[in-house]
Amino acid sequence: MKKILSLLFLIIISESSFSQGYRNPIIPGYHPDPSVCRVGDDFYLVNSSFQYFPGVPVFHSKDLINWEQIGNVLTRDSQIPLKGASSWLGIYAPTIRYNNGIYYMITTNVGNGGNFLVTATNPAGPWxxxxxxxxxxxxxxxYFENGKVYMCSNPGDAVWLSEIDINTGKQLSKSRILWQGDGGRYPEGPHIYKKDGYYYLLISEGGTELAHHLTIARSRDIYGPYESNPANPILTNCSRKGQNMQIQGTGHGDFIQSQDGRWWIVFLAYRNFGGSYHHLGRETCLAPVEWKTGEWPVINGGNPIDTLMNAVTLKEHKVPHALPLDFNRSDLGPEYIHIQNPISGNYVFNGNKLVLKGHGSLSENKQPTFVGKRQEQVYGSVEFRVHPKDNAEGGLSVYQINDGHYDLFVKDGRVSLRCKLKNIDYIVKSDKIWSEWTNLRVSYNDKMYKFEYSDDGTSYKSLGELNCSLLGSEVAGGFTGVVIGMYADGGKVDFAE
Incomplete structure (x- = not known):
């Protein structure tokens, strides 16, 4: 009988899964602090967004591998004030949960209000x-249980818990300390799960850098006391086995059980390029979890995380690629973002053109006129046609933070390449141009950004190459990753394909 049941189980697995493995990250580019929930056969995932608007991208998947962005949670100024926010501030790690027909997203707006939650009946919005x-x-x-709702966060360098009224936000119980972790700095990113009569508390420690890792504790009572897993940390690449992996900084995770009963974890990590530098930001990764009854979860068999993962996954469900840039659509899609709250009148579609009106420089960080997209691929290129009016400056920016960006721009009949890196601010090269419209192009690989321009859209001239590593978080700073986009300063600038 056991052999028959085992055979049936294998048949079911073979029909619903495939074993070719997958690649990390599953959502590349600056998509940190992932949180995930499942509703039936559908998975929904959110990420932090820091100083960018709209905030908290929402992704949908059927297989945990292929993800499509279906919207953003915070799409109105009233939901996400970002005055003065840089990539050190703004919207920190969100959590998404589903209960009784309602989706909940809870997060922190650092610098503009603190902790809040929003709700929706459709994860694509509106929220x-x-x-x-x-x-x-x-x-x-x-955490939802028996009609009660609990909130945990980390005031005072520890994880605290309180009961709240989910409708009004009113705190119904005194905040109580649960756990301070296993000694790593910055115990944060807490999530509570209940399994086999235990409350499991998963947290991140070590800071969201090289020593980032996940630890876990459990208790029979939600308020504790919590017992640490003797095998902590349960996830880290900062180890003897993981130190040579391209993927580093693994941490800030969220467990999810798939419809076939297996467990997985989504978490952030970054990929090193050009040595120990990462410029694409912290990305969303995935690993299998073995979680036997009454025992502690084991992530990826206790092995470090690699870019190529060997695991039996769910049946593959391909998702559509994001639409290419098309100014005729008068809509750049949910993946396009602004630095802080955009001034809507400074972004106007006019036929096949997008007209941007400047509002200060990118370095000033006061609602600059900018719209861009996260750099998700290591190899690629971005190109626009640009026509500044009067004395305006307009062009293409490879933007990491207000203190770290490369700008290829046109102003006063010249095309120039600027490097802004903390106190360094200089023009790398500048050429005279003769046409009304100028094609600007940046091409990139794992080491360099190459900047070129063309008067006729056919023959291109180089203005230079700049190192990707200088825009890495280790050099430029910040919690985000490179975003490539269009900007204007000092007047109106026309952009076209």
């Missing part, structure tokens, strides 16, 4: 206005 919360700290999470 509600913020419900502000009393318990502070960052990386808040929700």
């Amino acid at each position: 509600s206005e913020p419900v502000w919360l009393s318990q502070q700290g960052i990386d808040p999470s929700l």
Whole structure:
């Protein structure tokens, strides 16, 4: 009988899964702090967004491998004030949960209000206005059980828990400390799960850098005391086995059980390029989890995380590629973002052109006129046609932070390449141009950005190459990754394909 059951199990697995493995990251480019929930056969995932608008991208998947961005949670100024936010501030790690027909997203707006939650009946939106919360700290999470709702976050360098009214945000119980972790700095990113009579508390420690790792504790009572897993950390590449992997900084994870009963974890990590530098930001990765009854979860068999993962996955469901840039659509799609809250009148579609009106420089960081897209691929290129009016400056920016960006721009009949890196701000090269419209192009690989321009759209001239590593978080700073986009300063600039 056992052999028959085992055979049936293998048949079911073979029909619903495939074993070719997959590649990490599953969502490349600056998509940190992932949180995931499952509703039936559908998975929904959100990421932090820091100073960018709209905030908190929402992804959908059927197989945990292929993801499509279906919208953003925070799409209105009233939901996401970002005054003065840089890539050190703004919207930190969100958590998404589903309960009784409603989706909940809880997060922190650092610098502009603190912890809040929003709700929706469709994860693609629209989402509600913020419900502000009393318990502070960052990386808040929700746990639902028997009609009660609990919130945990990390004020005071530890994980704290309180019961809240999910409709009003009112705190219904005193905040109580649960756990300080296993000694790593910055215990954060808490999530609570219940399994086999235990409450499991998963957190991140070590800071979101090289030593980032995941630890876990459990208790029979939600308020503790919590016992540490003797095998902590349960995820890290900062180890003897993982130190030579391209993927590093593994941490800030969220468990999810798939419809076939298996467990997985989504988490952030970054990929090193050109040595120990990462410029694409922290990305979303995936690993299998073995979680036997009454035992501690084991991630990826206790092995480090690689770019190529060998695991039996769910049946593959391909997703459509994002539409290519098309100014005739008068809509750049949910993947395009602005630095802080955009001034809507500064972005106008006019036929097959996008007209941008400047509002200060990118370095000033005061709602600059900029719209761009996360750099998700290591190899590629981006190109626009640009026509500044009067004395305006307009062009293409490879943007990491207001103190770190490369700008290829046209102004006063010249095309120039600028390098802005902290106190360094200089023109690498500048050429005279003769045409009304100028093609600007940046091509990139794992080491360099190459900047070129063309007067006729056919023959291109180089203005130079700049190193990707200088825009890495280790040099430029910040919690985000490179975003490539269009910007204007000092007047109106026309952009076209």
